[in-house]
Amino acid sequence: MDLNAVRTFVAAADAGQFQEAAAALSITQQAVSKRIATLEKHLDVRLFARTARGAQLTIDGQAFLPHARELLRVAERADASVRPGRRVLRVDVVARRVVTAVALQDFHRTHPDIELDVVTLDADVDAAIAAVEAGTIDATFHAVPPQQQLPKPINAARVIDEPHQLLVGPRHPLANAHAVTPSQLAGHRIWMPGLAARGEVTDYYSELATTFGFTIDVLGPVFAKEALLDEIADSSDLATLIGEGSRYLWPDSYDLRRIPVRHPTPVYPMSIIWRNDNPHPALIKLREHLDSRRAEAPDTEVWIPKWEQRIPRTTATSS
Numbered sequence: 602m603d604l605n606a607v608r609t610f611v612a613a614a615d616a617g618q619f620q621e622a623a624a625a626l627s628i629t630q631q632a633v634s635k636r637i638a639t640l641e642k643h644l645d646v647r648l649f650a651r652t653a654r655g656a657q658l659t660i661d662g663q664a665f666l667p668h669a670r671e672l673l674r675v676a677e678r679a680d681a682s683v684r685p686g687r688r689v690l691r692v693d694v695v696a697r698r699v700v701t702a703v704a705l706q707d708f709h710r711t712h713p714d715i716e717l718d719v720v721t722l723d724a725d726v727d728a729a730i731a732a733v734e735a736g737t738i739d740a741t742f743h744a745v746p747p748q749q750q751l752p753k754p755i756n757a758a759r760v761i762d763e764p765h766q767l768l769v770g771p772r773h774p775l776a777n778a779h780a781v782t783p784s785q786l787a788g789h790r791i792w793m794p795g796l797a798a799r800g801e802v803t804d805y806y807s808e809l810a811t812t813f814g815f816t817i818d819v820l821g822p823v824f825a826k827e828a829l830l831d832e833i834a835d836s837s838d839l840a841t842l843i844g845e846g847s848r849y850l851w852p853d854s855y856d857l858r859r860i861p862v863r864h865p866t867p868v869y870p871m872s873i874i875w876r877n878d879n880p881h882p883a884l885i886k887l888r889e890h891l892d893s894r895r896a897e898a899p900d901t902e903v904w905i906p907k908w909e910q911r912i913p914r915t916t917a918t919s920s
Contacts, residue, residue, distance in 0.1 A: 749801070
């Protein structure tokens with residue numbers, strides 16, 4: 602069905618005259634008549650009865666009018682769903698309880714007029730980049746390991762430096778420490794079951810542990826994060842590392858302690874990844890927001906993996 606003909610029909614029905622409908626649509630009266638005739642032929646009914654006083658809807662025209670209006674509304678919504686600046690901005694935050702989700706929520710608070718579709722792809726950096734390249738999402742957050750090759754249309758810019766904390770239960774030897782150094786972790790069981798054998802997260806923790814001489818224990822079955830917290834709360838030797846911006850919840854009875862790691866402060870460098878030819882204006886605003894909120898770790902002495910230095914720095918408004 603020709604939507605221009607449907608639009609012309611609605612305009613003529615509202616105006617009551619083909620001449621006024623032509624003026625409203627900035628076309629000729631002859632064009633209005635032709636479009637209406639085409640629509641009537643398609644539907645095999647008469648929509649208007651021509652009279653000396655104008656054009657009046659027939660019974661069939663009255664029956665078709667509400668459906669014609671709905672057709673135009675659906676067409677407008679369909680257009681808006683894919684038009685840059687009108688459709689929602691789709692962003693992968695990796696997980697909903699980590700710093701990237703917190704950063705996107707902060708963006709939403711400062712830009713409540715921008716519609717967001719917040720997703721968690723549960724994908725590694727390769728799959729996430731592929732999703733950005735394919736247009737499945739507008740942006741994602743990941744660390745970019747040294748072996749990662751960015752396709753030509755893909756950009757990455759470091760926007761979050763997340764300090765690490767040691768998470769321990771009340772019976773752990775470090776439970777009452779105000780802060781610990783990375784070297785003090787040597788000899789303690791840093792438990793991170795389920796850490797992948799490879800990937801950007803594993804690359805980061807492998808270099809961190811090697812640099813400061815401690816070991817990360819990845820053995821054990823992988824249950825929900827709540828199960829890990831339960832084990833740590835009841836243990837005198839288990840500990841784990843979490844990001845400062847992580848928002849895990851646990852009962853007060855666990856009495857878990859989040860202890861800053863300082864001198865130097867290990868930071869996990871997160872980059873936003875996007876297509877440089879994505880015209881969505883909200884994407885530019887998101888990048889500007891993240892760039893303006895980016896802060897260094899509270900310690901003047903920080904540690905970042907050596908491979909992070911290869912990531913090209915881009916400004917928030919670069920293409």
